[in-house]
Amino acid sequence: MKQILVKKNILGTNNEIAKKNRELLKEKGIFTINMLGSPGAGKTSVLEKIIKSLKKELNMCVIEGDLYTTKDADRIESHGIQVLQVNTGGGCHLDALMIEEALSNINIEDTDFLIIENVGNLVCPASYDLSEDMKVTVLSITEGNDKPLKYPSMFQRSEVLIVNKIDLLEYTNFSMDDLYEDIKSLNENIKIFEVSCTTEEGIKDLAEYFKEKIKEKGGVVNA
Ligand SMILES: Nc1nc2c(ncn2[C@@H]2O[C@H](COP(=O)(O)OP(=O)(O)O)[C@@H](O)[C@H]2O)c(=O)[nH]1
Ligand SMILES: [Mg+2]
Numbered sequence: 683m684k685q686i687l688v689k690k691n692i693l694g695t696n697n698e699i700a701k702k703n704r705e706l707l708k709e710k711g712i713f714t715i716n717m718l719g720s721p722g723a724g725k726t727s728v729l730e731k732i733i734k735s736l737k738k739e740l741n742m743c744v745i746e747g748d749l750y751t752t753k754d755a756d757r758i759e760s761h762g763i764q765v766l767q768v769n770t771g772g773g774c775h776l777d778a779l780m781i782e783e784a785l786s787n788i789n790i791e792d793t794d795f796l797i798i799e800n801v802g803n804l805v806c807p808a809s810y811d812l813s814e815d816m817k818v819t820v821l822s823i824t825e826g827n828d829k830p831l832k833y834p835s836m837f838q839r840s841e842v843l844i845v846n847k848i849d850l851l852e853y854t855n856f857s858m859d860d861l862y863e864d865i866k867s868l869n870e871n872i873k874i875f876e877v878s879c880t881t882e883e884g885i886k887d888l889a890e891y892f893k894e895k896i897k898e899k900g901g902v903v904n905a
Contacts, residue, residue, distance in 0.1 A: 697778070698778075706790070713892075715796075715892070719822075720803070724846040725799050726757055728846060728885075730758070741794045745766050749772055749801065764789060764793070775809075776801060818841070821844070824850060830865055831867075842875065845858075845876045873891070
């Protein structure tokens, strides 16, 4: 079978801007994660659980990437933390320029933990550096076992994998053993958290993990 590969060199500029943003975030001691995953994987739900666990102890801010709506930002706003919506107007990912603009519109002096929820998509967002300290991918078990090997780059570039909706395990044919085998073949250093936003299983461990990372970056945690 014939196949062609098309690649455009549009990442150069992105990396330049991302470098500048990263210096600013470092200077301000802001720990930043870029949350990735399919539409419906549970990115916003996990984020809401993390906010509930940590908002009393530290200052959090969320940048919500979406095509057109403010639905996710509205959900985050109800938790009473700083949130900024970035609409891509149909674009399938956020880029460093959008983050630069977002940073000039939020109170970074008062932020210890910045979470960027990227546009739901397993392909495009993986290629764009958003100045994050780590990429965090959310995969829900209802997406099926084949996804990591079909869309490897996001899993290869992430430091953390959140396996969500484990409350539904018994209703699906999903195999945790197969998942671990596939993920480790792509990225042997990735840290895996199994969670459920329904039962809250695994959420505490995940929140503690981020808290440690925030402290390492110099963020203030009022334990
Ligand atoms: N059963 C179950 N449903 C979940 C869980 N996490 C999220 N959901 C549901 O999955 C759907 C998509 O969640 P959402 O957070 O909007 O996903 P996003 O598109 O990745 O941000 C919503 O209906 C959530 O209520 C979970 O752990 N278990
Ligand atoms: Mg969402």
